[in-house]
Amino acid sequence: LEQSRALNELVRGLAHEIKNPLGGLRGAAQLLESELADPALREYTSVIIEEADRLRALVDRLLGPSGLPRRERLNLHEVLEHVRTLVLAEGHLGLRIERDYDPSIPELEADRDALVQAVLNIVRNAVEALAGEGTIWLQTRTERQVTIGSVRHRLAASVRIIDNGPGVPEALRERLFVPLVTGRAQGTGLGLAIAQNLVGRHGGIIEFESRPGHTCFNLLLPLEAS
Ligand SMILES: Nc1ncnc2c1ncn2[C@@H]1O[C@H](COP(=O)(O)OP(=O)(O)OP(=O)(O)O)[C@@H](O)[C@H]1O
Ligand SMILES: [Mg+2]
Numbered sequence: 001l002e003q004s005r006a007l008n009e010l011v012r013g014l015a016h017e018i019k020n021p022l023g024g025l026r027g028a029a030q031l032l033e034s035e036l037a038d039p040a041l042r043e044y045t046s047v048i049i050e051e052a053d054r055l056r057a058l059v060d061r062l063l064g065p066s067g068l069p070r071r072e073r074l075n076l077h078e079v080l081e082h083v084r085t086l087v088l089a090e091g092h093l094g095l096r097i098e099r100d101y102d103p104s105i106p107e108l109e110a111d112r113d114a115l116v117q118a119v120l121n122i123v124r125n126a127v128e129a130l131a132g133e134g135t136i137w138l139q140t141r142t143e144r145q146v147t148i149g150s151v152r153h154r155l156a157a158s159v160r161i162i163d164n165g166p167g168v169p170e171a172l173r174e175r176l177f178v179p180l181v182t183g184r185a186q187g188t189g190l191g192l193a194i195a196q197n198l199v200g201r202h203g204g205i206i207e208f209e210s211r212p213g214h215t216c217f218n219l220l221l222p223l224e225a226s
Pocket of ligand 1: 121125126129163165166167168169172176181182183184186187188189190191192193215
């Protein structure tokens with residue numbers, strides 16, 4: 001945990017250092033573009049600008065959400081239903097998202113946007129692992145006597161996102177939540193690092209277990225400290 005925090009700091013520091021020169025690079029390419037008469041040459045400057053924008057978006061994700069968390073009383077199932085609607089709206093044929101909610105789960109004091117983002121990152125990973133074909137289960141439970149870090153909680157909410165995909169590649173398991181660790185060609189490896197960070201701000205933690213045909217990410221969110 002300590003090690004990944006240090007790495008997180010390092011990545012954030014680097015991201016910050018990249019931001020300014022990147023802005024200069026983009027500005028200069030734009031100036032150059034306005035001076036170029038030949039459209040064939042302008043194609044090169046637009047590549048520079050587009051790639052600078054892509055890098056900028058990556059850096060913004062590395063820096064994570066800004067601003068203070070806004071805590072409100074919320075219902076976890078409402079958060080899950082929202083994510084479910086968002087993902088289904090993307091129109092993956094052959095994807096089912098089943099729910100198994102514990103209706104007795106108490107409301108929670110939390111930042112809604114942060115929770116939506118964290119759950120969305122995990123559900124998106126499941127969709128990608130399934131390649132659009134399979135089932136995701138959204139499950140909620142309460143757990144008693146949960147220890148997170150060194151803090152013991154009498155009661156915690158558990159949100160489980162389960163899929164029946166191929167499982168997390170063996171080589172990634174140890175470092176899954178470390179920024180930039182990815183198993184996908186188009187992946188940036190930030191989704192889980194961000195999700196862990198957001199849940200951590202609520203005093204919670206994300207755990208996972210995975211084997212072929214069954215991968216479960218468990219978000220533990222404390223409800224009561226003891
Ligand atoms: N449900 C899952 N099943 C199988 N592999 C998974 C699952 N969730 C995550 N992974 C693996 O963990 C890697 C890291 O996930 P993470 O969300 O951090 O980054 P990413 O999805 O690669 O990129 P990004 O989310 O930033 O676009 C993924 O690339 C994938 O290989
Ligand atoms: Mg991801």
